[in-house]
Amino acid sequence: MNEMLEKAATDDVLAQAESWLSEGRKVALATVVQTWGSAPRPTGSQLAIDHEGQMVGSVSGGCVEGAVIQEAIELMENGGHKMLEFGVTNDEAWEVGLACGGKIRIFVETVN
């Protein structure tokens, strides 16, 4: 495969979301809408998830993706959206994996 096409397929969150939906997969999108402190990914960063838990993109560089995927798959049952917040205190940040102590708000929505 052409290297550029391959990169586009694995890197382009929205193109991947569209292609999954075309294949009849269920898809949710997670978007960083606000960050405080040293959050690992800037606002606007996105993650697309399908119903089997495949994902492309990132909202935290690996720290909270697990929790986001779980919420996303639950949302896919009935559709809709949800605002998630991670890293309220340094201790909790450690728990969910935001070891940097940053704080992020992530909007999760299904695409129907």
Next chain:
Amino acid sequence: MDFKLLKELNAARIDKRQVVVATHEETGESTLLYPFEAAGSSPLIDAAKEALRRDKPTEFEGDDGVWFLNIHNPPLRMMIVGAVHIAQKLAPMAAASGYDVTVIDPRRSFGSAFRFPGIHLDDRWPDEALAELAPDRRSAIVTLTHDAKLDDPALEAALSSDVFYIGALGSTRTNAKRHQRLTGKGFTDDQIGRINGPVGLNIGAQSPAEIAISIMAEVTAILRKGNTDDI
């Protein structure tokens, strides 16, 4: 978000349009905004425009609640016409500032890889090269040749596009002459007024590198603020 909207968004991105996804944080409703193509203005449109200019997604608090504005800007590009000494300094500076840079010069001894390591070079005539590069609203065109045969076709192509920045090297006198030639070609004063010339901010630049800094500063101001009024 619905699938139809996602498809429209991806199509807009492929077409290199500047598009904003506005999502109501309470209702989850999403809509696409094309602030630079919209005729009217509203606080939401203005906020979307500002976010695109700053290259930064943002939250907008409207009468009807909070919207998240996610931006999709096509990549920044700079086409430099004239592989001259200033171009040797400007090209890497623009690349470091996040631009995809192309240096256009049909004179091969100027536009050589030896003089421009790692920079994309195009040895066609500027009008031909620009027709294919299709500069858009996220592109800047800078002419540096001092030679009307090369600069003018590039400026004509630039004026016929919606690039955010056009700059032309040359003294005030050279600029006045150029103005006359372009008027002769049928361009209006308003159109010709889009050309920044003498190019660059007036920072007393002397060396090629300093002139490149003044150009890069002017390009940045116009990209981020839309003008250089308060500089």
